[in-house]
Amino acid sequence: xxxxxxxxxxxxxAAAFSAGAGGQAWKPTDAVEIVVGAGPGGGNxxxxxxxxxxxxxxxxxAVPINVVNRPGGGGSIAFTYLNQQTGKGNLIAVxxxxxxxxxxxRLSPLSYTHFTPLAVLIRExxxxxxxxxxxxxxxxxxxxKLKADPGSVxxxxxxxxxxxxxxxxxxxxxxxxxxxxxxxxxxxxxxxESITALLGGHxxxxxxxxxxxxxxxxxxxxxxxxxxxxxRRPGMFATVPTWKEIGIDAIIDNWRGxxxxxxxxxxxxxxxxxxxxxxxxxxxxxxxxxxxYWDSAxxxxxxTAKYLDKQYDVLKRALIDLEMVRx
Numbered sequence: 026x027x028x029x030x031x032x033x034x035x036x037x038x039a040a041a042f043s044a045g046a047g048g049q050a051w052k053p054t055d056a057v058e059i060v061v062g063a064g065p066g067g068g069n070x071x072x073x074x075x076x077x078x079x080x081x082x083x084x085x086x087a088v089p090i091n092v093v094n095r096p097g098g099g100g101s102i103a104f105t106y107l108n109q110q111t112g113k114g115n116l117i118a119v120x121x122x123x124x125x126x127x128x129x130x131r132l133s134p135l136s137y138t139h140f141t142p143l144a145v146l147i148r149e150x151x152x153x154x155x156x157x158x159x160x161x162x163x164x165x166x167x168x169x170k171l172k173a174d175p176g177s178v179x180x181x182x183x184x185x186x187x188x189x190x191x192x193x194x195x196x197x198x199x200x201x202x203x204x205x206x207x208x209x210x211x212x213x214x215x216x217x218e219s220i221t222a223l224l225g226g227h228x229x230x231x232x233x234x235x236x237x238x239x240x241x242x243x244x245x246x247x248x249x250x251x252x253x254x255x256x257r258r259p260g261m262f263a264t265v266p267t268w269k270e271i272g273i274d275a276i277i278d279n280w281r282g283x284x285x286x287x288x289x290x291x292x293x294x295x296x297x298x299x300x301x302x303x304x305x306x307x308x309x310x311x312x313x314x315x316x317x318y319w320d321s322a323x324x325x326x327x328x329t330a331k332y333l334d335k336q337y338d339v340l341k342r343a344l345i346d347l348e349m350v351r352x
Contacts, residue, residue, distance in 0.1 A: 164271050
């Protein structure tokens, strides 16, 4: 597995040298596109629209900013599009663990090494959701149903088999002695679509980010059986047990970050480092982090490259252990 951390560090140092030697700084002259590999209403879309609003309101970027949804293929359509835009610094994409898991499970030939890592913004945890009137009143009821007949449970996830939502469910099931491969699994193009299917009674349980569950949980349209954090989450989720409390070792988190096209110059990378560094200091950003039940990560491009190197190895080991890697 080729690594890019060292190459990116060299690029950033070169940018600093160039600036010090009178090199011209870069900034976008065309509209910025924030590409999302899922439909509206999902976790990555929510993150992208948060970035768009903050960057516009705080005037962090002088040109127009557009969110472009390119759903399909578990994010592969968006990644393929971005991969074709070599050197275009005005195009960025919001991404998550799915970029890595799609490559590990061979759903996509593209991985983080085909792009320019720019930032890891936040981390968040997954909620196990059922309809408010579901007979599955607690996590123990879900486990009992799975143990009695795994095929009787219909799981909804987005946006690809083997992604972090699927890993979270499979980990909890495996820890309870259930083969996750026997569970009927339906894949949706966004977390919003999977919640809609849940509310419509088309699936029994949906695993997805707490940020998406929140408003449906608050309006009592759905019930959250458990979350994948090590300790209970704040606010409305304080009443929801963790899998750890229930005796299931399923502590799983997701991250959301930003990548650029391959071939970005050191000056382009430095520009985005500056934008995100200023954004992290905004009161509005930190309010959004709390409102969405996120944990701030605030990694620079150099830190992001190193982080993705490690995450790829961690996720690959998890997927192999769960027998979710194709041979």
